Amino acid sequence: MDNLHLAPIIIGKLLNIGGMLQRQGNKILLPFDLNQQQFSVFFEIVKVGKVKQKDMVNRLLLEKAHVSKVVKKLQKMELITVTVSGEDKRSYWLSTTQKGEQTLKKCMKIFEEWNKEWLGAIDEKQLPLMLENLTQLQSVFKDKIKKNDI
Amino acid sequence: MDNLHLAPIIIGKLLNIGGMLQRQGNKILLPFDLNQQQFSVFFEIVKVGKVKQKDMVNRLLLEKAHVSKVVKKLQKMELITVTVSGEDKRSYWLSTTQKGEQTLKKCMKIFEEWNKEWLGAIDEKQLPLMLENLTQLQSVFKDKIKKNDI
DNA sequence: ATTAAAAAGTTTCCATGGATACTAAAGATT
């Protein structure tokens, strides 16, 4: 049984779906003056609470230059605070402001509504299995990228 | 049983995976002077054989302005030919050149290798089910976007 | 037939994000 010939079709669909979601996500976040990638950085900061800028690069596997710009933007928008680390003057601590937490809540509300609406058409029983599959894919791909980096 | 609370997690993972694949896809296609989106347009044209530019917009659900630019680029690279439609002078027919077909073959080879390597870490037995899930998601999301458009 | 509306593409503007080179601080090496 050689199912590996399905690989390009699966990857193709993941790419297509990812693109659709990203574009739709951008539209939905428009009122907040954020796009989907910026939101994902922001979300991660709030989730972790206090995090080094460097760690964000590893967590999300984005370019550090990109993260730098997003951080600047979030700071300007007063959604996060950036403080110099004591021990290492090169590195920064990122954490949420109150305004940031409030904004996140509003974003999440709209985001979740959207997500539920879009997945509402899928049989609920399938969702846990889907999640399992995606979790596995995510961790495998992350691994591959990290190994490629070295 | 309310599994719909999984929705944001599933969408989040799809976004994350999509991003990783897109960035990696861009890197892999670099030698061909194409990025992942341009490739997907190109691939669709070759797959269909002869297609109206307008239909490409519907098939891939991209902005027509974007498609216009990609088409121009592909034409400049001599991968496709663009001919004015006889009946309707506003619309164009897109089709592959020989160079285009050769280039696509080379791309696909590298692309498929990459795909197989990345999915090689997944249990083969799961792939058909994954594909089924993704196909369903893809069609549901496409529907949602189209309805939103109207 | 004339005017109005829609449709197919293009152009232009601008924020975005990847790549590269750079700065400054920290760690390693001699």
Next chain:
DNA sequence: AATCTTTAGTATCCATGGAAACTTTTTAAT
């Protein structure tokens, strides 16, 4: 201690892609 290397982050360059305004052709309405 002085020099070399690595590391965290920034600045700069440039192709990309979304949004909106625009052109031209086609279709609809009066």
